[in-house]
Amino acid sequence: MPKNQDTSPRPRDAEATQKRILKAAKKEFAKNGLSGSRVDEIAERADANKRMIYHYFGSKEQLFQTVLEDAYLDIRAAEQKLALDEMAPKDALEKLVRFTWTYYLKNPEFITLVNSENLHRAKHLKKSTRIDSATRRLVDMVADLLDRGVKSGVFRPGIDPVQLNITIAAIGYYYLTNQYTGSIIYKTNLADPQALNERLDFNLQTIMRLVCLAP
């Protein structure tokens, strides 16, 4: 049984330090937004020196940009793993709706980061060169899916893949990002597991009715 060696001083591992900072920053930015986040807090969370943040990322905003880019790359990578092109169109569509919902649910930072970025009118994403064509493949994937469904007679023709994509995202994203105010104004706990399941069912209906031909 190996010894626990956590008492030794932190190894001088540049990559590990950067990862810790990024992880801490993701949490902090997700929790407090860009302007509400504190560099001190991120450094402490990362068990790193504040100076390292500036050494590796240049500034708070550049750190935010990196975190945001990573978040986009992560979700785009996860979508690619779905391999929707190997499934029947209806199954693939359902899988995409379920995946999108579940991803937002399990990665709430993604939503908060994107909200923050939109508050700043995407000024960081505009500068980014890393997320250039990542979304292109998602749209292609959905377009292929729709084509296949139309050809096999199960989907309505003429549906715009970007609009569909946005709608699939919207019905999940909105529910989750507004769960706090929603729970109050609707006087119900939107975060309740049963409520969450009901919402997923409703969303599946919404998309299926939108896309599928009547049997």
Added chain:
Amino acid sequence: MPKNQDTSPRPRDAEATQKRILKAAKKEFAKNGLSGSRVDEIAERADANKRMIYHYFGSKEQLFQTVLEDAYLDIRAAEQKLALDEMAPKDALEKLVRFTWTYYLKNPEFITLVNSENLHRAKHLKKSTRIDSATRRLVDMVADLLDRGVKSGVFRPGIDPVQLNITIAAIGYYYLTNQYTGSIIYKTNLADPQALNERLDFNLQTIMRLVCLAP
């Protein structure tokens, strides 16, 4: 002999001062979020003294709460004016979708304020007593609408009015709040007037297919 007008440095008009502060605060909070907003900036925008903000609203957060409450009361009041109960169910539903979209489009502060509040997990709304039952009437209105549609054989039965309401909001809200990041990742200008019209059409389809029975 005419009254002295406008020559005095500033009329001591408590109500007018409060209104100016609220208007300025709405703009500032909408633009920068809660933590990104500056009390100094609000005071300047309001052409008021910073001290007045504390005099009338107690603190930055209480001012935010007031602004947020006003925003909710405004949209709820506008919804009530729709008088959906006097229209045919399908027309009423379409009108509600159009209204929701247009309201978000014309009142972008509403979206940003709600986003800010959700970042803070609705801590201000929780304290509020002013928006208690405002939403109740909206849900009732939609429930009535659905009932009438089902009875007249145009709507599917079993649709939850809260879920429907959330979905109607979601498909507009998401598009608009994420228009900046969306325009970049989809490489198209989502704020373009034609794009906006296309989105509204798509949303109408989405809701109609979800709610209406096939003819």
Added chain:
Amino acid sequence: MPKNQDTSPRPRDAEATQKRILKAAKKEFAKNGLSGSRVDEIAERADANKRMIYHYFGSKEQLFQTVLEDAYLDIRAAEQKLALDEMAPKDALEKLVRFTWTYYLKNPEFITLVNSENLHRAKHLKKSTRIDSATRRLVDMVADLLDRGVKSGVFRPGIDPVQLNITIAAIGYYYLTNQYTGSIIYKTNLADPQALNERLDFNLQTIMRLVCLAP
């Protein structure tokens, strides 16, 4: 006999606060130069809050600019008070040399501030609008003096008033600004009162021999 009232809290006197800040800044900048000076230290010296410095002066550099401008305006004002045009040319010239030396000696901050500004290639003075034509009058004064001396047959013709002015300044300024290194490399205390008197005598000789005709 009036009571000492120094125990009461500082009066809310904007002008007094600004003066205290300027006085403290002059000392600090003179002692440590621009980059060596600390805003905290200035605030403490001024018995003021650091925030006030930014309130009244905008930034450390703008404060420096104000201090520097004041220093130039002060010496120019003092020169104007000399009333050289009412004196015989030789006496007036001697008075100017003595004044310049004494002013540098009694106001060592002036020298250090000017040195600092030259290290920064006069970037602050370039922005200044307050010291525009203050020096013009000094040059005119010296030019008049030279003219009168030439006409009355005591001064050599053809002496450039700007060059003369620079030389009068140089022979005092250099000795004083370099008194610390000078005392070491020449192994003598240049700040000794007798040494100072000897220097003034030497400088008077230098200028008189440069300007006056042999008797």
Added chain:
Amino acid sequence: MPKNQDTSPRPRDAEATQKRILKAAKKEFAKNGLSGSRVDEIAERADANKRMIYHYFGSKEQLFQTVLEDAYLDIRAAEQKLALDEMAPKDALEKLVRFTWTYYLKNPEFITLVNSENLHRAKHLKKSTRIDSATRRLVDMVADLLDRGVKSGVFRPGIDPVQLNITIAAIGYYYLTNQYTGSIIYKTNLADPQALNERLDFNLQTIMRLVCLAP
């Protein structure tokens, strides 16, 4: 078999590294003064590792001291090369004035370094053991020169060599160190080549009139 040359990443040449650091430090200190200079910047300019600065020089201040000492030793060495004792007194004096002016003009770092050191009240020079008697020889040289001139009937007797030395330095040094503020307050470009020549002429007159007997 030829030696490996230049193909290794960096030759481990201690002396060369030190020289590069000193050269870089001279530039940086001259440009920004002691407190305005950055160790990082010096390391980068020297194409060396920051750690090397501490390895070879101990601290930023010790590096400054070395740079300053070198600067003094350089000018003192250049003065010794003038061989004034082999020239006629008047020619030698003129040569010294010209040399001093030209040296300051071609080595502006010398001036800035000395200014910095005086801002710090010569604290580094005080510690130095390397420049102990370097200046002695300069003063002796000028004293000899004066003696020779007096004996040959061309110079006035009783002129103090240290005072003369200081004055020769002052009239050049002051003009050059204050060229930035001077150009602004006198509304003329003191750095213009013609202006520089005129200043040298004026300075020659000043010294000659001070030292020489009337013909």
Added chain:
DNA sequence: TATGAATGAGTGTTCATTCAT
């Protein structure tokens, strides 16, 4: 009612210096 002055605790950022290899 209204105002400008004043403040203390932060806030992002920088710096000279040391550590581990």
Added chain:
DNA sequence: AATGAATGAACACTCATTCAT
């Protein structure tokens, strides 16, 4: 000899809030 990682203290500057009038 040489390097990149790491640090803590300090730095200029900001902010929501309170004081005095």
